[in-house]
Ligand code: TXA
């Protein structure tokens with residue numbers, strides 16, 4: 001086995017990564033204990049059989065993912081949810097009926113069958129049924145729910161194209177199921193349903209407003225000082241390009257300096273080395289991670305990101321932009 005240096009660590013993963021457009025061919029790797037990247041409507045995921053500890057360990061190794069960050073379970077049909085969770089209360093039932101399949105992850109008490117390796121030793125599991133057609137076909141071919149984080153190296157922006165998966169994980173995973181650029185471009189909304197009041201741990205395309213139409217008590221989780229975060233992923237570095245991110249509103253001027261880029265809704269007055277003007281907030285959400293990756297490839301040093309109103313998908317977009325600018 002060859003070794004290569006990655007993220008400053010020496011890693012011994014090096015395998016041939018097969019590219020395919022066939023969900024049946026990709027599913028064969030899962031059945032043989034392998035790990036496969038596949039498209040969903042949010043971002044590409046990296047899947048393993050959730051009941052196979054060894055396959056799950058391969059995900060953590062390939063992504064260089066901190067081992068205290070739990071994985072989301074993906075199902076291809078509603079009936080499989082009961083394999084994963086110990087209880088479905090009335091609130092959860094309402095959310096499932098109203099939204100699934102959807103860019104929505106519900107955190108529930110896990111069943112004994114789900115290995116602690118998948119949940120990073122938590123007694124809860126995030127469950128999602130994606131609505132992307134190829135994802136559903138692939139999940140059905142696998143014949144088992146899949147544990148699947150986003151298919152990027154830990155800390156990098158989530159991949160919205162199969163090429164971005166290839167850039168990060170070629171030689172580290174068994175297969176990539178190729179498809180188009182993902183529809184939404186930001187990760188799913190994560191809602192903790194383990195207490196009486198549903199709490200949004202991560203915002204996404206299913207909005208607070210939409211969740212409140214089904215369960216009016218739903219709130220956005222605010223981490224209290226000195227409290228252990230409810231979503232372990234919240235404390236890790238996330239969504240970041242190498243370039244520095246600066247958030248700007250209407251009244252601003254970029255500092256002098258080379259290799260700067262801009263993304264937003266309004267054409268900037270100044271010259272930039274790279275500019276992306278998006279047609280809508282949805283389009284901005286769709287483009288942002290890919291733009292971050294392009295900027296890194298072009299050695300851009302600073303990316304100016306125009307802020308948007310925090311409503312609808314704008315709330316999720318601002319969440320990711322703020323996190324990227326924190327790093
Ligand atoms: O859209 C998505 O959710 C994509 C696609 C592939 O489905 N997946 C994704 O997974 O973004 P990942 O692992 O990159 O992000 C999952 C987030 C992390 O912040 C993690 O900490 C949180 O969900 N999470 C997962 N299981 C949890 C649990 N049991 N309790 C609290 N947070 C959990």
Ligand code: MG
Pocket residue numbers: 149150158
């Ligand atoms: Mg991720």
